[in-house]
Amino acid sequence: MRTLSIILFTILSLTAWAGNKYEDQMTSSIQSLYRASPNELDQLTNKFNRIGQAEKDKWEPYYYASLSQVFKFFQTTDNTDRDLVIDRSLEILSSAESIAPANSEVVALKGFALMMKMTVDPATRGKSMGAKIGATLGKAVQLNPNNPRAVLFLGQMQMGTAEFFGESTDDACQMVLKADQLFKEQEVSDPIAPSWGNYGIEEWLGKCSK
Amino acid sequence: MxxxxxxxxxxxxxxxxxxxxxxxxxxxxxxxxxxxxxxxxxxxxxxxxxxxxxxxxxxxxxxxxxxxxxxxxxxxxxxxxxxxxxxxxxxxxxxxEINQLNGVTITAGAFEASDEKKSTILKPLDVAMTAGALADIPAAMNTLPGTSRNAESGRLFVRGGTADETQAFIDGLWVNSFYNQTPNNIPTRSRFSPFLFKGTFFSTGGYSAEFGQALSSVLSLNSVDVAPETQTELGLMTVGGQVAHTQAWENASVYGQVGYMNLDPYMNLVEQAYDWKDGITSYDGTFMYSQKITGDDMLKVYVTGNQSDYGVVIPSPNNTTGDYVQSDNHNFYLNTSYKRAINENTSAYLGLAYGELEDMTQFNEVSINTNETSTHAKTYVATDYRNVTIKTGAEWIFKSSTQLTDVDTAVFKPSFKNSQLGAFSEADYYITKSWTVRAGLRYEHYGLTDQHVFSPRLSTAYKTSENSQVSFAYGKFHQLAPNDLLYINDQLSYEEADHYMLSYQLTKNDFTLRGEIYQKNYDELIKFDPSQQFNPTLYDNSGSGYARGFDFFFRDGKTIKNADYWITYSFIDTKRDFRNYPYEVRPQFAAMHNISVVYKHFVPELKTQFGASWSFNSGRPYNNPNEEEFNGSMSPNYADLSFNAAYLHRSNVIFYVSVSNLTGRDNVFGYQYANAPDDQGVYKGMPVGQPAPRFYLLGVFITLSKDKQKNQLEYL
Missing domain, CATH: 2.60.40.1120 (Carboxypeptidase-like, regulatory domain)
Structure with a gap:
């Protein structure tokens, strides 16, 4: 009995230790994500990928590895490079997708990354990618209607379309407002859960208050 | 413890x-x-x-x-x-790592329109939105270098080749009847809508060993994948209308379309050069099914059919009342393909196409019934091994054609059946990131004549700097003799062409500049004696010819804000001795100088895209039987200025307007002469002109979708 309990305890403590390591490493990396330079973002992608290949059943490492490339995309100006960066982001995200195919966060990031890819050449890609982006973001909302990112991105996309065609932005505004509320309610207790995305939301809200 | x-x-x-x-x-x-x-x-x-x-x-x-x-x-x-x-x-x-994604793409002779691949010269929308092309794929390709516009035909004539020498393929499979049936000298359109294709590959020579049965050029179309959204589309035009519905699921989609066209009301309103008894009227239907199996494995089924008829009196030098031409045409085409990944590096393809064409034409008192069936079965396996990609496949093409006339046919039996086997293997070797070599070999066996032939292909591309590259391509090409000649003698050998081409391309930001020189040698062309046109023993493969010249292409999407334009120039020096030609001479379909300017300008404030295109050809030769020299006369220069505009009224409503040949220029393509001389011994001639000075089109296109995005509001 005693031997057994020692073994059990050892296993438990080892697991706990490993779990802490995962959380520690993820949390610290996620924290540094938001202020990283393109070089640092590449390093973070590498680090998240390392965690991903060690933690085979977790989608979050690949999600953040992909997100790091999305953030790098924001800091890249050359269109050819922007395509390479966003393609890499999408490629890494497919690893997260195969682990968690019906995860609203993963699908929302995919929709967002596709939207960024479209912005590289909107005149050409708008028509062919628009429907796919809409469908992807729609699926993300459907999987979790309380995912603030999914709701916001879909709202932004609708707003862009409505503004371009001079149509009513009411529906889009409703989504942006809802997203804002969801961001505020978002639980911050889990440091690994995605919490990004509300940067610049005021600007979008401003368009709606007019 | x-x-x-x-x-x-x-x-x-x-x-x-x-x-x-x-x-x-x-x-x-x-x-x-x-x-x-x-x-x-x-x-x-x-x-x-x-x-x-x-x-x-x-x-x-x-x-x-x-x-x-x-x-x-x-x-x-x-x-x-x-x-x-x-x-x-x-x-x-x-x-x-060097592979096809980062290696150099061979660009000699190749024009590609695709969203997916980078550094393509065209975009899929270009094909649909070129002014004057009216969403006709070959008409859009006619603004590219290497082509010589024959506006009275509407078909593609590439680098001194006949229209027959350009063949169309859909998802790798041959399309026997790519164009609609129209009377002589009335321009035709392709039967296939550009909106159903995500990629268009047009090659003016030196193409892959995968493609055979085209002496000059291939036009290869890739159909769209699984549709992302369920929607209904309505189109209403001055010449007809169509309804299409797409039903989309997670991994599959079905598309169905029906269309009706009737040119009568339009022709009654806008004066025509010919006396149309019955303007072109057609019904058409298309069905598509796309299913994603697992990963990228894909099954596609594409079925299209149409029925069209017309009746027209065309002025003729042979009689004062003109020629009465009436036609009833049925066409069916099925194309199905299955692509599957065997493992990470290997994929397999299986395709089957079947086409059926039935045409009943009445030409004055003579009725001509044409029946054609075509089958193309094809399979290949493509493997990536490190920096080498090898594609190996086999195919079977069967073509049967019969033409029955009520004229006495005791002399010849106008029909043939050819069963043809083909095999090909081609390797793309990405030697370094800046050097690619492609070598291929094609084998064909012609059932009619029991002949074997090999067609080697070789091409290479070398990146000379970050933005520029040179490509070279060589190939031997073979093609079955044209239908009308096989009707008379089905023991004719294949025709043959050799292509050599050298190309330079510079791509920087939104500029593309391409220059290409080429030499094409024809051999085994079919000749006959025009005085004994129905004598099969006087048909042989003793003809030959050449075409050489250079092409120039410049595209700029940057200098003018919201605008994009391209300019092409092609110089074609060609002579050939074929068919009824007495000696080697410039053929009637090849102009020496060919220019196209295509311009598109989007005005955001008006939510409108404006387009203009200008085409110019120097004169083309025609044969005046009153003169000694064969093809010794030259038609005047050809020019056309066309405009279009698309107004995005709402995200799902588009208004479209188009005017072809805005200036109403009276283009003359050549002269047609009487079959026999008159009393004075003179062959009476008549100019071949345009069916109408201008062509106007108005349309409205509406997309109705359930709008998944908006429906998402329900969930909130």
């Missing part, structure tokens, strides 16, 4: 005491490589190499492990290491 504490202590010590440093340098071709991920497999321990290629990390692991060195675009290294008490120092040299 003591024991437990002890174990924990040991564990604790174990994790702290054995931190071993692993460090080293990663290089590639002697240069430090930053950004490389170096780590111990299945652990968190690792690091990214810095600007000097240096990496260093500590690990608490011990014993045997696998160290992975990886970087996107490079071949990863896996190395077994044993971690004990001493630091480990390791250096790595990563090799660049």
């Amino acid at each position: 003591k024991g437990l504490a002890f174990i924990l202590l040991i564990l604790n010590l174990a994790t702290q005491a054995s931190a071993i440093t692993i460090s080293g340098i990663v290089t590639s071709s002697g240069e430090a490589l930053p950004g490389v991920n170096v780590y111990i497999q299945d652990s968190y321990d690792g690091a990214t190499s810095n600007m000097d290629g240096l990496f260093s990390f500590e690990t608490s692991e011990s014993g045997s492990h696998t160290l992975i060195v990886s970087m996107i675009g490079y071949q990863p290294i896996q190395q077994e290491i044993t971690i004990n008490n001493s630091p480990i120092q390791l250096n790595f040299n990563l090799k660049e």
